[in-house]
Amino acid sequence: MKRFGNLFDKICDFNNLIKSTHLAVRGKKNRMDVSAFYFNMEFEIIQLQEELFTENYKPIPYESFYVYEPKKRHICKAGFRDRVLHHAICRILEPIFEQKFIYDSYACRKKKGHHKAVLQVQKSSRGTEYFLKADIHKFFASVDHSILKRLLCRIIKDRKVLRLMEIIIDHPIPEHIPGKGLAIGNLTSQWWANFYLNSLDHYIKDELGVKRYFRYMDDFVLLDDNKEKLQDFLQKISEYLEINLCLKLKNNATFIAPIQQGIPFLGFRIFPYLIRLKRTNLVRFRRKFRQKEKAYLNGKISEDTFIRSVSSMIGHIKHANTYQMRQDFFWGKY
Numbered sequence: 001m002k003r004f005g006n007l008f009d010k011i012c013d014f015n016n017l018i019k020s021t022h023l024a025v026r027g028k029k030n031r032m033d034v035s036a037f038y039f040n041m042e043f044e045i046i047q048l049q050e051e052l053f054t055e056n057y058k059p060i061p062y063e064s065f066y067v068y069e070p071k072k073r074h075i076c077k078a079g080f081r082d083r084v085l086h087h088a089i090c091r092i093l094e095p096i097f098e099q100k101f102i103y104d105s106y107a108c109r110k111k112k113g114h115h116k117a118v119l120q121v122q123k124s125s126r127g128t129e130y131f132l133k134a135d136i137h138k139f140f141a142s143v144d145h146s147i148l149k150r151l152l153c154r155i156i157k158d159r160k161v162l163r164l165m166e167i168i169i170d171h172p173i174p175e176h177i178p179g180k181g182l183a184i185g186n187l188t189s190q191w192w193a194n195f196y197l198n199s200l201d202h203y204i205k206d207e208l209g210v211k212r213y214f215r216y217m218d219d220f221v222l223l224d225d226n227k228e229k230l231q232d233f234l235q236k237i238s239e240y241l242e243i244n245l246c247l248k249l250k251n252n253a254t255f256i257a258p259i260q261q262g263i264p265f266l267g268f269r270i271f272p273y274l275i276r277l278k279r280t281n282l283v284r285f286r287r288k289f290r291q292k293e294k295a296y297l298n299g300k301i302s303e304d305t306f307i308r309s310v311s312s313m314i315g316h317i318k319h320a321n322t323y324q325m326r327q328d329f330f331w332g333k334y
Helices: 008-012 014-025 032-039 041-053 080-100 114-125 145-153 159-169 187-196 198-207 227-245 279-297 303-317 323-333
Strands: 063-067 073-077 130-135 213-216 219-224 255-258 263-265 268-271 274-277
Touching (some): 008 014, 008 159, 014 041, 014 080, 032 041, 032 080, 080 187, 114 213, 114 263, 114 268, 130 263, 145 159, 159 187, 219 227, 219 263, 303 323
Antiparallel strands (some): 130 219, 130 255, 213 219, 268 274
16 A cells, blocks of 8 residues: 655645635634734644644643534644644645545535445435445544554654644543543544544455445445345444454444335435425524524624525425425425
């Protein structure tokens, strides 16, 4: 396997850090820590460069909190200068990761994403009998640091970059077991989590020979006409995850069923010629719309913010067959 070197100077390059600052600052200029960094950007970047070149860089402790939509998740927010560095690392490593990923891995990738994954599953389901739907139990919290670092060593040979990534990977996460887990909220966590399952992708595609396999982060689907074959795949995938990646499948979200029942994937139920929005997501859409509407009417957000937010929400549910639902909701409301 080809390994890549001479990456550290590219990450620490002044122009790369400038571009990374602009990426990290998007939509956050009104926050005090962001505006302070942005106001003194050149000084801050020079100081960050010096810490990186002298190998004295240390991330600040995470700020942690919980979000409850669409489900309860523990978010760990890095300091802004740390997020600038995360962008700088990902800008350089993204082309390397892209060379390793299979085509049908859809998370955190340009020209891929949530909705394209849904459409590809639907297209491939036509003329197919059965599906295997699987999810990994507490995926982000279960990523093993030693395994992740070993996988990264297989594609990167720049020792300074490996040490820098080790600092970020091993940075203590509140309420996590030492040596386990990636901080939900870090850009680097998204890329490393996606890469962590890349070996599973190649095992399924190359060794098991599965042609119709689709993954979005830890949520994945296999399609086949033979139910027994899918059962055999499920057993082998479960063993591979436990032995090689120290992961377990989520029992209540892993099953085999006929295509006619609809494939529950990424908040939708996918049929060969129909995509339905899951009821929980429909309820969430209505609730979020009313929250945004109330905030706008009370003067807490501008009309432009309200319109952009609602347009984004509608844009998401339009990927399902929700035309009549939207007509009933908006025309019934007004």
